Amino acid sequence: MIQSDRQVTPPRTVFHAHGLTKVYDMGEIQVHALRGVDLDLYSGELVVLLGPSGSGKSTLLNILGGLDSATAGTVLYHGHELTRASEKELTEFRRDHVGFVFQFYNLIPSLTARENVAAVTEIVSGAMRPEEALELVGMGARLDHFPAQLSGGEQQRVAIARAIAKRPAVLLCDEPTGALDSETGIVVLEALETANRELGTTTAVITHNAAIAQMADRVIRLANGQIGAVESNQHKLAPAELSW
Amino acid sequence: MRALNRKLLRDLWHMRGMAAAIGLVLVGGVSTFVMSLAAYDSLALTLSRYYSEQHFAEVFAQLKRAPESLADRIATLPGVDRVETRVIAPVTVDVAGFDDPVTGRLVSLPEFEKPALNVPYLKSGRLPAPRSEDEIAVSEEFALAHGFVPGDRLDVTIKGHREVLRIVGIALSPEYMYAIPPGAFFPDHKRFGIFWMGRRSLATAFEMDGAFNDVSLTLQAGASDAEVITRLDRLLERYGGLGAFARADQFSHRFMTEELRQLETMATVFPIIFLSVAAFLLNVVIGRLVATERDQIATLKAFGYSTGDIAVHYVKLVLAITAMGLAAGIVVGAFFARGLAAVYRDFYSFPYLEFRLEPGIVASAVSVTLAAALAGTLWAVRRAAALSPAEGMRPEPPPVYRATLLERLGLRGRFSEPTRMIFRHIERRPYKALLTVIGMSLACSILMITNFQEDAIEYMVEYQYGLSQREDMTVLFTEPTPRRARYSLSRLDGVEQTEVYRLVPARLSFGHRSHRMAVRGVEDGRSLQHILDADLREVPIPEAGLVLTGYLATDMLGVAPGDSVTVxxxxxSRPVFQVPVAAVTSEYLGVHAYMKRDALNELMREGPAISAAYLAVAEGRENEIYRELKDTPRVAGTVIRETAISQFREMMDETILYFAFVTALLGGFIAFGVVYNSARVALSERARELASLRVLGFTKGEIAYILLGEMGLLTLAAIPLGFVFGIGLSAFLAHAFRSDLYRVPLIIHPSTYALSAGIILLSFALTAFAIWRNLSRLDLIEVLKTRE
Known part of the structure; x- marks a missing residue:
């Protein structure tokens, strides 16, 4: 059904990456994390970037999110060239357009769930109230808990609330379930799916867990710093239907 | 940014131990700064108000005797504003129930009007009525020392006549804030007093009717005191003028100025040390905090916080810690300043104390402290702010270790694994280890200079009264006296030895530099007074030529042996002659010029005359001999040595030791602050490593050894370095405090080294205890679960 929608209104390209290369200089050795990646991400889709560890998926995500710079190649975000943006422009880009979800949640341990979200909503305009965002991920009852008082899955849901609270155009998730058991992981994926569906946020999830690929609109496989295959998912599954 | 501010408060609470330790060091720096400057400022303010309200004169001169009519001629000298003549005379006092010799100075009050210059400040009662015969006002310290109140009577001997005087008032004077009896070095309120009396009866007793022997002046605005002094000297020459001098050379004022100058030095030296240590600690602690919050910083940046936002966040944290230290330091400093100023007020008999905490002092304390704190954390904050988010997300790369120099030298097998870890850890961050060592050494040095002052004073006492001046009593004559007086003294019952000398008031000059003092003519074969060089060897007095105190020769006159000075x-008859300088001595109290007595008599074109005598007397006979001497005409005063020593100690105890106590306390703060913070940071850096070792089966004692062994090693290294710093700092202070009044010798007793090292080790022990408790709480599972 989604497929047919797209045929009616051609999808808008959010990210357009061309020839992305990243080389880490580790002193005596050089690590090629990305070797000429070409990639497009479209508005509103949920993409899973699948690959084993060391395939370059985190590096790709970091470059798309303006956290890291490419050694060569270009990234266009809505036609603006990120790869040539200044530090200040990248900060504004992240502030206004991107939400991140990390494998280890990266909550500020000294702030409560509500405050962790507030830390982000305070610096942007048009954000949801922190309570609203937490409600959306099913954490409305644990607003005043510190990260140390929350389970891993709860922490990750707070992290998702923090990422979506500012209504970002894109949500970039780096192994969001990597540190969780499958049951908790599914709850977290449901929260991501809700955000994608209800807010229309373009969502990219990187994972090495092939099962998760079944909930994506498209699956992009990475290996050795290169894109192996791009598949459109004909039969998207709901997170609850997944298992691993 | 409200959420971030909340994070800041919670971070601060989390690191409260370290923040408090840094705060303490800051309190040390700020409070010494505020204490010294506020005490200085308040005393200077009080002094200037006191001087101006009591019309403290600007030029002073003593002379033998001049007719009152000369006062009018003095008043017409260019530059002179007001003139007041006085009669000042020595007096011997009998205090019932007090056997020690008590002397005093009688100071006349004008016969017809109120005093215009050097006006006594009345504490109670009133000034003597102008024409009264027997009324006196007594200096406050003397009255307090003996419990005199207005209405009491005082038995005195004036020129050999016993008289009974009535105390009508208790007073103070800017002229005698630091009043010392002739022949003594330090004030002794029990044995020396100032007595104000009507001019007429005083003049009558001393045959000074219509005459004066002391004159004070104030100057017109813009007048040069040097010119007035030259003209005044010329005028007073034929009346036995002893050389006029400006306020800057007035003894009491000189002493006050020196004391205030020392406070100013303290206000610079101590805060520099404290604040640099605080800056270092902030650097270490904030640096560590940034390292632990790497991923938090990266996350915040990922969500759009800018580099500036992050920098501001950590600067705020630094400012919060600094602000607490500053506020507490200012309060503590103001409190100590009041205490210190009160010690000075009592010691120097200020009539009142106008205490104020100048906003300027607070402002400079704030700006200096903030500058130090921010300079110390600049690097850490920059590192935090500049961290690229992608890099921050990655775990910190494992630190690079390597075999240490000791191991590479082939000693590998000698050390156990834990010991090797200690060495490698130190060698990996050598600068940090060095700075830690320097921080602790500075604490050690502060503790040392505190005790150094006591040691030096002990040595001065030992030198002055144990080696140099070995007499039991000093007898001073009112005027040059034939040498045969020595025989009458030695015939006194109980006198075992006598040594006589001649004192001639003179101005010594070389080139454009000069100093007004007394030249001392001594005899050979002395056994009571030794004139010593730096190696404690007797300096021989040449047939013709002067022997000068080293400080007088080098620093004041700029002469070397072989040069000739003008005396x-x-x-x-006020002769002027050139005398070669033959040698220099090493003396700590006052400055002196010695020559042979007969050579001096010859230059003075007089017979064998003497001015004073030292006596060695049989034990316990001092007071008896004193009683016999005190009614003797021509004997101006007698000083008993034992009392001189005790008054010396009392004086030093009060002033220096107050400061010493405060700095010792604060030195302890530094030591603890450095050791504690370094250990806490090390614990935070290595918690995972230590927990892993625990999991592998190491005991708590073994991991404590790895952590505390390193701190212990650094502490041990800091102690000898601290000794070196301590010696350097002591030498600096000894140099800064030099004056013609005294020089502090660089003497540090072994006990001082031991005490300073002891306090450093104690800080280490306290820290070890606190860390031990932290190690007990090390959560093995939790630590290992955290991501690497």
């Missing part, structure tokens, strides 16, 4: 005698 301008200020009594008698």
């Amino acid at each position: 301008e005698v200020l009594e008698g």
Whole structure:
């Protein structure tokens, strides 16, 4: 059904990456994390970037999110060239357009769930109230808990609330379930799916867990710093239907 | 940014131990700064108000005797504003129930009007009525020392006549804030007093009717005191003028100025040390905090916080810690300043204390402290702010270790694994280890200079009264006396030895530099007074030529042995002669010029005359001999040595030791602050490593050894370095405090080294205890679960 929608209104390209290369200089050795990646991400889709560890998926995500710079190649975000943006422009880009979800949640341990979200909503305009965002991920009852008082899955849901609270155009998730058991992981994926569906946020999830690929609109496989295959998912599954 | 501010408060609470330790060091720096400057400022303010309200004169001169009519001629000298003549005379006092010799100075009050210059400040009662015969006002310290109140009577001997005087008032004077009896070095309120009396009866007793022997002046605005002094000297020459001098050379004022100058030095030296240590600690602690919050910083940046936002966040944290230290330091400093100023007020008999905490002092404390704190954390904050988010997300790369120099030298097998870890950890961050060592050494040095002052004073006492001046009593004559007086003294019952000398008031000059003092003519074969060089060897007095105190020769006159100085005698026929300098001595109290007595008599074109005698007397006979001497005409005063020593100690105890106590306390703060913070940071850096070792089966004692062994090693290294710093700092202070009044010798007793090292080790022990408790709480599972 989604497929047919797209045929009616051609999808808008959010990210357009061309020839992305990243080389880490580790002193005596050089690590090629990305070797000429070409990639497009479209508005509103949920993409899973699948690959084993060391395939370059985190590096790709970091470059798309303006956290890291490419050694060569270009990234266009809505036609603006990120790869040539200044530090200040990248900060504004992240502030206004991107939400991140990390494998280890990266909550500020000294702030409560509500405050962790507030830390982000305070610096942007048009954000949801922190309570609203937490409600959306099913954490409305644990607003005043510190990260140390929350389970891993709860922490990750707070992290998702923090990422979506500012209504970002894109949500970039780096192994969001990597540190969780499958049951908790599914709850977290449901929260991501809700955000994608209800807010229309373009969502990219990187994972090495092939099962998760079944909930994506498209699956992009990475290996050795290169894109192996791009598949459109004909039969998207709901997170609850997944298992691993 | 409200959420971030909340994070800041919670971070601060989390690191409260370290923040408090840094705060303490800051309190040390700020409070010494505020204490010294506020005490200085308040005393200077009080002094200037006191001087101006009591019309403290600007030029002073003593002379033998001049007719009152000369006062009018003095008043017409260009530059002179007001003139007041006085009669000042020595007096011997009998205090019932007090056997020690008590002397005093009688100071006349004008006969017809109120005093215009050097006006006594009345504490109670009133000034003597102008024409009264027997009324006196007594200096406050003397009255307090003996419990005199207005209405009491005082038995005195004036020129050999016993008289009973009535105390009508208790007073103070800017002229005698630091009043010392002739022949003594330090104030002794029990044995020396100032007595104000009507001019007429005083003049009558001393045959000074219609005459004066002391004159004070104030100057017109813009007048040069040097010119007035030259003209005044010329005028007073034929009346036995002893050489006029400006306020800057007035003894009491000189002493006050020196004391205030020392406070100013303290206000610089101590805060520099404290604040640099605080800056270092902030650097270490904030640096560590940034390292632990790497991923938090990266996350915040990922969500759009800018580099500036992050920098501001950590700067705020630094400012919060600094602000607490500053506020507490200012309060503590103001409190100590009041205490210190009160010690000075009592010691120097200020009539009142106008305490103020100048906003300027607070402002400079704030700006200096903030500058130090921000300079110390600049690097850490920059590192935090500049961290690229992608890099921050990655775990910190494992630190690079390597075999240490000791191991590479082939000693590998000698050390156990834990010991090797200690060495490698130190060698990996050598600068940090060095700074830690320097921080602790500075604490050690502060503790040392505190005790150094006590040691030096002990040595001065030992030198002055144990080696140099070995007499039991000093007898001073009112005027040059034939040498045969020595025989009458030695015939006194109980006198075992006598040594006589001649004192001639003179101005010594070389080139454009000069100093007004007394030249001392001594005899050979002395056993009571030794004139010593730096190696404590007797300096021989040449047949013709001067021996000068080293400080007088080098620092004040700029002469070396072989040069000739001009000696301008200020009594008698006032001859002027050139005398070569033969040698220099090493003396700590006052400055002296010695020559042979007969050579001096010859230059003075007089017979064998003497001015004073030292006596060695049989034990316990001092007071008896004193009683016999005190009614003797021509004997101006007698000083008993034992009392001189005790008064010396009392004086030093009060002033220096107050400061010493405060700095010792604060030195302890530094030591603890450095050791504690370094250990806490090390614990935070290595918690995972230590927990892993625990999991592998190491005991708590073994991991404590790895952590505390390193701190212990650094502490041990800091102690000898601290000794070196301590010696350097002591030498600096000894140099800064030099004056013609005294020089502090660089003497540090072994006990001082031991005490300073002891306090450093104690800080380490306290820290070890606190860390031990932290190690007990090390959560093995939790630590290992955290991501690497």
